[in-house]
Amino acid sequence: MKQVLVLHYSQSGQLTEIVNNIVTDFKNDDAVELHYHNIELEQNFPFPWTKKDFFGVFPDTFLQHAKAVKPIPEAILNNTYDLIIFGYQVWYLTPSLPISSFLQSESAKTLFSGSKVVTVSGTRNMWIMAHEKVKKHLKSLNASLVGNIALVDRHINHISVITIVRWMFSGKKKKYLGLFPKPGVSQRDIDNAVKFGPVIKQHLFQNSFNDLQENLLKNDAVKIKPFLITVDRKANVIFTKWANFIHKSSEPNTKKRETLLKFFNVYLFIAIWVVSPIVFILFLLTYVFNIPKIKKQKEYYTSVELLENTK
Ligand SMILES: Cc1cc2nc3c(=O)[nH]c(=O)nc-3n(C[C@H](O)[C@H](O)[C@H](O)COP(=O)(O)O)c2cc1C
Structure with missing residues (x-):
């Protein structure tokens, strides 16, 4: 059984x-x-x-x-x-x-x-x-x-x-x-x-x-949509900075934390509605040059392998 x-x-x-x-x-x-x-x-x-x-x-x-x-x-x-x-x-x-x-x-x-x-x-x-x-x-x-x-x-x-x-x-x-x-x-x-x-x-x-x-x-x-790999990786770098900054400079349930989270909220709004479309246009313009890299990334991220330093 x-x-x-x-x-x-x-x-x-x-x-x-x-x-x-x-x-x-x-x-x-x-x-x-x-x-x-x-x-x-x-x-x-x-x-x-x-x-x-x-x-x-x-x-x-x-x-x-x-x-x-x-x-x-x-x-x-x-x-x-x-x-x-x-x-x-x-x-x-x-x-x-x-x-x-x-x-x-x-x-x-x-x-x-x-x-x-x-x-x-x-x-x-x-x-x-x-x-x-x-x-x-x-x-x-x-x-x-x-x-x-x-x-x-x-x-x-x-x-x-x-x-x-x-x-x-x-x-x-x-x-x-x-x-x-x-x-x-x-x-x-x-x-x-x-x-x-x-x-x-x-x-x-x-x-x-x-x-x-x-x-x-x-x-x-x-x-996998290749553009989302790019966004996910870049956003992880920026989120690391935001999360550490908010965590280190404020306590949960305080006015300061609330204010910092409001700033984060505004950042997210701008990132999604302003930055991301620009990154998308750049992604499309450079797509042909990145085909081999994208192919490799797709292969890796659909697999169950783990590379410690994924680029
Ligand atoms: C606080 C929060 C943040 C989320 N962030 C993401 C995210 O970064 N990427 C994503 O694909 N989905 C995100 N989602 C959607 C969730 O992955 C999930 O699809 C949704 O919450 C439904 O899941 P459930 O089965 O728990 O109801 C988020 C949801 C919540 C509540």
């Missing part, structure tokens, strides 16, 4: 639906025993978000300052798994705070050491550098990343910014003004996630995950 653990965190339930669909095929198989655990922080974040909390969570999230995670039941901790399906979302180009907190916990050491892991993310579209951070955590936990499925909002970047903000602040995954498309991962992609189950199961029963990622990629598990 194969033991599979489905471990994830989700605020809206989007990621819960995705991971549940992925393991549909496992549920119907008597040779697989499924175990589930929802990661939670002792102090959870409210959903829908208030503007204050949404920006307030930035420094700790980006700097991966671990918070207390609710204890994981002994029955889950004491079992040994043939595979862990690990669902996470991205907050501020980083694994969400509940996820990064869990990855730094003692329970993660117990569960992940020596385990094979398939990561599943449900994000807006900017997940690549966050995934590098997850890869690093998994490596230091002595786990092997054997597959990755990254589902995103496929609409144009700026449309998805408008719709996700609306969703996060209203809690409703609906068409904004009846005009904009639905936010987040499309229902079609969520429903189609069932297709990944048989692919993973085949490798599980072969006791070999060697070419699992290749087979997941044949099923569109990851689609």
Whole structure:
């Protein structure tokens, strides 16, 4: 009997639906025993978000300052798994705070050491550098990343910014003004996630995950837009400065912190609506010269490899 653990965190339930669909095929198989655990922080974040909390969570999230995670039941901790399906979302180009907190916990050491892991993310579209951070955590936990499925909002970047903000602040995954498309991962992609189950199961029963990622990629598990790699990498450099500055020069829940976060909010607005379109034009103008580099980047970021110094 194969033991599979489905471990994830989700605020809206989007990621819960995705991971549940992925393991549909496992549920119907008597040779697989499924175990589930929802990661939670002792102090959870409210959903829908208030503007204050949404920006307030930035420094700790980006700097991966671990918070207390609710204890994981002994029955889950004491079992040994043939595979862990690990669902996470991205907050501020980083694994969400509940996820990064869990990855730094003692329970993660117990569960992940020596385990094979398939990561599943449900994000807006900017997940690549966050995934590098997850890869690093998994490596230091002595786990092997054997597959990755990254589902995103496929609409144009700026449309998805408008719709996700609306969703996060209203809690409703609906068409904004009846005009904009639905936010987040499309229902079609969520429903189609069932297709990944048989692919993973085949490798599980072969006791070999060697070419699992290749087979997941044949099923569109990851689609990369090269421009988003550029933005994600550049934004990580700038976010590092902002997060350190805000963290070092103010205490949480103070007037000063609130003011600095307002500045960060303004910076984000300008970066998204003014800087990013200019960078996009430059990206297009220099595209032909960068084709070999882009090809290499796409190959690497769709893989489960980890290079410590990715350029
Ligand atoms: C505070 C916050 C920051 C976010 N930052 C990003 C981001 O940097 N990149 C991205 O692709 N999605 C981002 N998202 C969207 C999430 O990755 C995710 O798709 C959404 O919150 C739904 O996840 P759920 O399953 O937890 O409801 C962010 C969401 C929140 C709440």
